[in-house]
Amino acid sequence: MASSAATAHSGTGGMLEGQVALITGAGKGIGEAAARLLAAHGAAVVCADLDGTAAQMVAGAIQEAGGRAVPLAGDVTAPDFPERAVSEALRAFGGLHILVNNAGYTWDGVIHKITPEQWAAMLEVHCTAPFRMIQAAAVAMRDAAKMELERSGVAKPRCIINISSTTGTHGNAGQANYATAKAGVVGLTKSVAKEWGPFNVRCNAIAFGLIDTRLTRAKEGGESILVGGKEVKLGIPSADGYWSAVKSLIPLRRVGSADEAAGAILMLASPYSSYVTGQVLEVNGGSFM
Template sequence: MAERLEQVAGHLSNTHSRGLLNGEVAIITGTYFQDYKYAKGIGRSAALLFAKEGAKVVVSDLDEKKAQVVVDEIKAAGGDAFAVGGDVGSEEFPKKIVDATIQKFGKINHIVNNAGFTYDRMLHTMPDDAFDIIMKIHVRAPFRLVRAAAPYMRLKGDDRLANRSIVNVSSVAGLHGNVGQANYAAAKAAVTGFTKTIAKEWGAFNVRANTVAYGHVLTRLTAAKESGATIEIDGKKVALGVPGAKPAGTSLPADAKSFPHIPLARPGTADEAAAAMLFLASPLASYVSGHTLEVTGGMGI
């Protein structure tokens, strides 16, 4: 045991000196971004940040052209990445992205299940398809991707000493519920149980699994619904955003009167949200597993 702890400590020290994720491979889903002043998308910010810390990043999104834009940004900054397009909910997606990752980089260290969207309706008017698609994308899709990656993460011998983790994205809606989001709240609550199960089943292989639960972060999901942002699901356009929300960029700097429910008196940015993902994936969290990290500015305390 003492010898193993020394090996882990040495790996931690060496990795940190060259970047928190130096040489590691990370799959990040949902890297779509909107051209808002502050709302650039958590997935994009995470991809850029992971690459900056030395990771080789597999950038994935429904629209491969948009994913490629993020790849180009990473490469322009001297990083290494490639794009994999596709619907995370499709039957063939997990095998497609896992096979592509292994062919390109030969290993998988981290999976960040970030892809998702909202499909809001009041409970008594919510159709079955609105409930089912949210569960499919937020719960079934991460489960299938993690399962597909199992042969490359449940390693034995010296290979198990490598830094490996799963980071799943939840929300304050999953912790406390939210009006108009019975589907989203149920899905995000399920993510927490799923993550804890991975932590218990894969801990023996030195794979950590954690959840990050976001509050009000400036992205396309919290931008004004009137801005017209949509996503196409099964041939139908689903409107994104919050009705009457303040336009992105008007809420910073802090304004306590505008955000009385947030102790920090402002929404978070995508970069701040991505930093939490980096922490959970990095060796700085080497003894953190099965945890739900609330990134909310204090909302809900």
């Protein structure tokens, strides 16, 4: 679990007070840190994850810190998941204002060896699932805002944050499937920003560089994810050597933490970003300037 300044809940009066956030992949890593941070700033959070136990632990920790959260177990690629997740936000907290499409994993391979299954899995989890989440959220975000506008001329702030990667914006050897999917989410982001901007629904993407989670630690550490009955090994082979090489190319000379990644999510969700939409924020220690 992320140890975070965010565990200190701010109680009432946080800048996200009155807002409901739905975060996919909130059981670990960046999603967990984001759930804790957004809750610490007053949002009520639906912590969704494939790993129901992890989702439960994160939601429980938020509640213990005085925040509002509920867990939701499920696979974002399951046909019924998006409707279920949005319904849970409405049932538990009566609305949906912040959707963070974060759930995902890597299934690396060189181009000449990537299998059709490996290719399809990355597009499914990183592109199709976020699209279907946004589609399911239309009623609670776009349609709700449209009604507010018709009633009072003002729509509450709402936003969607799609998690991309510098692999999507710049490419990466060994990750053609992941790169294609993470680039796709950028097109999705800009399209949503254009379609739903008139309803005060902002949509931005964050392209993370190297963030310290199990996705970027040594593959030899043995971390894996079980998706659709298949075990996929996570991490970068001999990541220590890899990291020391790439660190020298990062202007800040270090990888980012999950808490720092969550900070960028909070920034885009916050009222201070109320005029920011359709953007891809690169959070990568200054790489690729």
